[in-house]
Amino acid sequence: MSGSHRPTLLSNCTLATTAAEARFRVEYPNSRTRSSRIFALDQRAAEAMYAITEDPWQGAHFLTVLANDDIEPEATEASQLPLAHPDGTPADLAVEIEGADVVVLISSSGRNAGAAEVVAREAYHRSIMTAGLALSDLNAGEKAEAAVNAMRPFASVLVVARDEEFIPAMLNALRA
Amino acid sequence: MLRKEVNELLTQTDPGTPMGALFRQYWIPALLASELPEDDCAPVRVKLLGERLIAFRDSDGRYGLMDEFCAHRGVSLWFGRNEESGLRCPYHGWKYDVNGQCTEVPSEPDASGFCEKIKLRAYPLIKIGDVLWTHMGGKENRPPEPVWEFATVAPEQTFTSKRWQECNWLQAMEGGIDSSHVSFLHSGGLNTDPLFRGAKGNQYNLADKKPVFEVTETEGGLFIGARRNAEEGRHYWRITPWIMPSFTMVPPRGDHPQHGHFWVPIDDENCWAWSYDYHPTRALTGAERQAMRDGHGIHNEYVPGTFRPLQNKDNDYMMDREAQKRGDTFSGIKGIAMQDASLQESMGPICDRTKENLVSTDNGIIMARHRLRKAVTALRDKGTLPPGRNPEHQKVRSVAAVLEADKNYVEACRDALTAAPGKQRTSV
Numbered sequence A: 001m002s003g004s005h006r007p008t009l010l011s012n013c014t015l016a017t018t019a020a021e022a023r024f025r026v027e028y029p030n031s032r033t034r035s036s037r038i039f040a041l042d043q044r045a046a047e048a049m050y051a052i053t054e055d056p057w058q059g060a061h062f063l064t065v066l067a068n069d070d071i072e073p074e075a076t077e078a079s080q081l082p083l084a085h086p087d088g089t090p091a092d093l094a095v096e097i098e099g100a101d102v103v104v105l106i107s108s109s110g111r112n113a114g115a116a117e118v119v120a121r122e123a124y125h126r127s128i129m130t131a132g133l134a135l136s137d138l139n140a141g142e143k144a145e146a147a148v149n150a151m152r153p154f155a156s157v158l159v160v161a162r163d164e165e166f167i168p169a170m171l172n173a174l175r176a
Numbered sequence B: 001m002l003r004k005e006v007n008e009l010l011t012q013t014d015p016g017t018p019m020g021a022l023f024r025q026y027w028i029p030a031l032l033a034s035e036l037p038e039d040d041c042a043p044v045r046v047k048l049l050g051e052r053l054i055a056f057r058d059s060d061g062r063y064g065l066m067d068e069f070c071a072h073r074g075v076s077l078w079f080g081r082n083e084e085s086g087l088r089c090p091y092h093g094w095k096y097d098v099n100g101q102c103t104e105v106p107s108e109p110d111a112s113g114f115c116e117k118i119k120l121r122a123y124p125l126i127k128i129g130d131v132l133w134t135h136m137g138g139k140e141n142r143p144p145e146p147v148w149e150f151a152t153v154a155p156e157q158t159f160t161s162k163r164w165q166e167c168n169w170l171q172a173m174e175g176g177i178d179s180s181h182v183s184f185l186h187s188g189g190l191n192t193d194p195l196f197r198g199a200k201g202n203q204y205n206l207a208d209k210k211p212v213f214e215v216t217e218t219e220g221g222l223f224i225g226a227r228r229n230a231e232e233g234r235h236y237w238r239i240t241p242w243i244m245p246s247f248t249m250v251p252p253r254g255d256h257p258q259h260g261h262f263w264v265p266i267d268d269e270n271c272w273a274w275s276y277d278y279h280p281t282r283a284l285t286g287a288e289r290q291a292m293r294d295g296h297g298i299h300n301e302y303v304p305g306t307f308r309p310l311q312n313k314d315n316d317y318m319m320d321r322e323a324q325k326r327g328d329t330f331s332g333i334k335g336i337a338m339q340d341a342s343l344q345e346s347m348g349p350i351c352d353r354t355k356e357n358l359v360s361t362d363n364g365i366i367m368a369r370h371r372l373r374k375a376v377t378a379l380r381d382k383g384t385l386p387p388g389r390n391p392e393h394q395k396v397r398s399v400a401a402v403l404e405a406d407k408n409y410v411e412a413c414r415d416a417l418t419a420a421p422g423k424q425r426t427s428v
Helices: A043-050 A093-097 A113-125 A142-151 A166-173 B004-011 B018-023 B169-176 B179-185 B200-207 B286-293 B313-318 B321-326 B336-346 B360-382
Strands: A036-040 A061-065 A102-107 A129-135 A157-161 B027-032 B044-048 B051-057 B063-067 B102-104 B125-128 B131-135 B158-165 B212-217 B221-229 B235-243 B247-249 B258-267 B270-278 B399-403
Touching: A036 A043, A043 A061, A043 A102, A043 A129, A061 A113, A093 A113, A102 A113, A102 A142, A102 A166, A113 A129, A113 A142, A129 A142, A129 A166, A129 B360, A142 A157, A157 A166, A157 B360, A166 B360, B004 B018, B004 B169, B004 B360, B018 B360, B027 B044, B027 B125, B027 B158, B027 B258, B044 B258, B063 B125, B063 B131, B158 B286, B158 B336, B169 B258, B169 B270, B169 B336, B169 B360, B179 B200, B179 B221, B179 B336, B179 B360, B200 B221, B200 B235, B212 B360, B221 B360, B235 B360, B270 B336, B313 B336
Parallel strands: A036 A061, A036 A102, A102 A129, A129 A157, A157 B212
Antiparallel strands: B027 B131, B044 B051, B051 B063, B125 B131, B158 B270, B212 B221, B221 B235, B235 B247, B235 B399, B247 B258, B258 B270
């Protein structure tokens, strides 16, 4: 301990962390609504996502990639990526991603890696954090591995989850 | 963010609570073996999962852990006489064996059999390694004895300490799987702490403060991989296992011993932070063991005669603002353990998670909460026994490794992540 250390009064330290003192914490919303964009990259991911889209989210947009594995990322502009809203209406990636705080890619199979790269690229250019969620299970085997590999190059965070219930758990935790 | 009711579900561990029921499915650390050093030694008060207990070692070397209070008039048996294979209440001489069975009620006729009708609730207490472990659940679901590597290597290869942490167990445990804080809060110690310094991996840590995280579910819990840039396009991986409900192991550095924690609830506003350090293939050196006793690494100094850290909230953890300004420490608090404890206790006795704003790099924490919540509700609603009880789940190691960029860290390190006696470990 350095010679400049000056003990603080007990009332400033010990009491500060009691349950009684916790009552005096300032009550206010300490964050504004986040803008989250969730992309399902394949059929199972889309079905898992559709199961929760009606939940009371705070502005999250759920989108399905309609592309096939032939997408060439280098040759695909954002607005050219085939995307759909949960009701089936088409969506424009360039519009959807503008102003987003976080992008979540969900995959169960590794399909549409090219589309994932387009989404991740657009997010990167806008300094938007990209998280990847690979749905796996005990029998997923190569599919799970493919899902992980497809998203690894683009995701700043990658989660391999064994059950689809993690999707709402994660989105709730992130205030999506 | 967690809703209030979920936060309560995961943080409350008293008898009758769902999370309390979950903890009661495991062998958990109860005492250091050194707290009961010899037969007929002084009994020790123990509070675990909101239950006041007394631990003792009888004349025959048997360990007991039972209700702290005499069934007669409610006197604390901490005042008891530990003699002739039992703990005797000093008030009226009632005596109990290590199973909590009353064996003598001096005021009653010997032949009455009255004492057979008196039994204190008792839990098994077994010694494995430096630790006395207990299982506070029903005998019908008692798991196999624990096989954690730190507790099963030779005594000269391991060191265990514990400290009282004045906050709920969950916020303490979440610090153990929050890999992203290391580059900030603990950055000062990597080049100075005798139990960390000199490892090549430290340079990767310090050079790349934006690691990429991969969280992978396993049978028993999680692997949390933190990836940083290394030479020639390769990646430096630090892989932290988390095994349910509250075991973690920090990835090793060089040839230093590797370490980790158990977090065990005392009550809802206090927990034990158990800290172990071991090397799987060699004895700890005298210098290493002394450094651990001196509070280096993940250990700490104590208020003499207690398990309360010397740096505690009564003295503002001996905050040193000058050291903080100089950069000796990032937070001004000395030592890894107290850097963590000071901040975790500052959250309040039970962190209000309705106010937090998690980000994507917190996915290890998010997944651990998800696993705990699933296991708690499955146990409560269906009686499903939780993961982490199986000895195979406990045979894990942390890993530090440099891998080619295209490698899946779990697949590439699968063997290294599995503990086996005498097996060389993977460290950088």
